[in-house]
Amino acid sequence: MEARVNFQEKGQGALKVLFSMGGYLKKSTIGHQLLELVNFRVSQINGCAYCLDMHSKDLRAMGETEQRLYGVSAWRETPYYSERERAAFAWAEAVTHCHVSEEVFQEVSNHFTEEEMIDLTFSVNNINNWNRLNIAFQTVPGDYRVGQFG
Numbered sequence: 001m002e003a004r005v006n007f008q009e010k011g012q013g014a015l016k017v018l019f020s021m022g023g024y025l026k027k028s029t030i031g032h033q034l035l036e037l038v039n040f041r042v043s044q045i046n047g048c049a050y051c052l053d054m055h056s057k058d059l060r061a062m063g064e065t066e067q068r069l070y071g072v073s074a075w076r077e078t079p080y081y082s083e084r085e086r087a088a089f090a091w092a093e094a095v096t097h098c099h100v101s102e103e104v105f106q107e108v109s110n111h112f113t114e115e116e117m118i119d120l121t122f123s124v125n126n127i128n129n130w131n132r133l134n135i136a137f138q139t140v141p142g143d144y145r146v147g148q149f150g
Contacts, residue, residue: 048131
């Protein structure tokens with residue numbers, strides 16, 4: 001199956017914005033591995049096979065365990081994640097669903113600085129953009145290589 005449109009080739013001008021956001025987020029004090037876990041969780045919610053393939057490979061390369069990867073979709077019921085990671089997952093889900101409760105806001109505030117909350121929100125929005133592009137243009141998963149996009 002071939003993608004309808006190869007937006008990664010044809011949309012270079014527009015994609016510069018998303019790539020620059022990714023570059024900015026790599027410098028965040030949140031930590032690259034946690035942001036990748038958030039990307040993985042949001043991609044699960046959105047059903048983006050391409051992004052799940054990409055972020056699972058990146059996370060494994062960072063040393064993430066299979067147990068933790070498999071448990072992300074059920075993070076509330078598993079003991080594998082820190083309180084900070086749990087707060088990030090709750091925030092990612094709330095922002096993705098466009099409904100941030102006071103409880104979730106307070107929880108994330110307990111674990112992240114205001115700047116980190118902004119970065120986390122931009123990260124969630126960024127992966128939602130990528131998910132929607134890959135789903136809309138039916139980007140075929142499987143051939144991503146770790147570090148392929150810098």
